[in-house]
Amino acid sequence: MSQVKYKRIILKISGEALAGDEGTGINPTVIAHLAKEIKSVHDLGVQIGVVCGGGNMWRGETGAKLGMERSQADYMGMLATIMNGLALQDGLEHVGVPTRLQTSIEMRQVAEPYIRRKAIRHLEKGRVVIFGGGTGNPYFSTDTTAALRAAEMDANVILMAKNGVDGVYTGDPKLDPKAKKYSELTQLDLIAKNLKVMDRTASSLSMDTHIPLIVFNVNTEGNIKKVVLGDHIGTIIEGGK
Ligand code: UDP
Numbered sequence: 520m521s522q523v524k525y526k527r528i529i530l531k532i533s534g535e536a537l538a539g540d541e542g543t544g545i546n547p548t549v550i551a552h553l554a555k556e557i558k559s560v561h562d563l564g565v566q567i568g569v570v571c572g573g574g575n576m577w578r579g580e581t582g583a584k585l586g587m588e589r590s591q592a593d594y595m596g597m598l599a600t601i602m603n604g605l606a607l608q609d610g611l612e613h614v615g616v617p618t619r620l621q622t623s624i625e626m627r628q629v630a631e632p633y634i635r636r637k638a639i640r641h642l643e644k645g646r647v648v649i650f651g652g653g654t655g656n657p658y659f660s661t662d663t664t665a666a667l668r669a670a671e672m673d674a675n676v677i678l679m680a681k682n683g684v685d686g687v688y689t690g691d692p693k694l695d696p697k698a699k700k701y702s703e704l705t706q707l708d709l710i711a712k713n714l715k716v717m718d719r720t721a722s723s724l725s726m727d728t729h730i731p732l733i734v735f736n737v738n739t740e741g742n743i744k745k746v747v748l749g750d751h752i753g754t755i756i757e758g759g760k
Contacts (some may be wrong), residue, residue, distance in 0.1 A: 526565060528566070528675065528676050530567060532569060537607070556742070565747055623655030666730070676732070677731070706723075
């Protein structure tokens with residue numbers, strides 16, 4: 520454990536990262552890759568909480584644009600995150616990692632309800648805790664959920680797993696070849712420069728909790744391990760500055 524920099528982490532996996540190249544749905548190859556990556560840090564004794572997004576299936580905002588009532592559309596998004604959580608749980612169990620899925624919206628036949636103390640206990644016992652259902656409230660995001668659960672779990676860091684992008688850039692690296700990667704930023708920078716890393720609610724919560732955020736490319740094998748061991752890959756965003 521001595522070489523591990525972060526002993527308790529919250530890994531945020533966006534819906535997009537679960538979809539792979541298709542951009543939508545759940546890609547089993549991606550799930551298997553993520554499970555292997557998570558296992559590699561679990562084997563180091565790192566305590567891991569995972570927050571799944573849902574954008575690969577449904578976003579409340581999209582429904583609202585189509586004329587749906589926003590909260591109703593957001594509840595659909597929250598349910599999408601639980602489906603992703605179940606898929607990831609399955610993938611982790613296939614590689615022998617013990618898990619618990621806890622949902623912010625009660626669904627006792629499929630998952631435990633979210634109970635902070637129980638979640639901490641699971642982490643201490645070496646179980647990967649997957650947090651499904653977002654915060655349980657409409658108008659919020661799973662980025663905010665990651666910031667919130669990280670604070671509640673007293674995590675050392677939030678790892679923001681990106682699909683094919685290895686950090687935060689001055690522009691979209693896929694469109695602008697001159698775009699430069701930031702090595703370090705602050706949460707205030709994200710707001711001031713309007714960098715779309717996490718939404719403002721999540722940023723301001725992270726500023727209050729002082730929990731750093733690391734944005735990195737999860738597609739590259741070994742990256743989660745590198746981050747946990749303290750290698751400076753991706754972009755680190757200091758909280759509270
Ligand atoms: N959502 C919500 N409250 C939450 C978390 C999520 O209403 O606390 C809904 C919201 O509609 C959102 C959807 O769930 O669009 C999927 O979450 P998110 O967009 O954060 O997923 P990601 O972009 O990470 O895939």
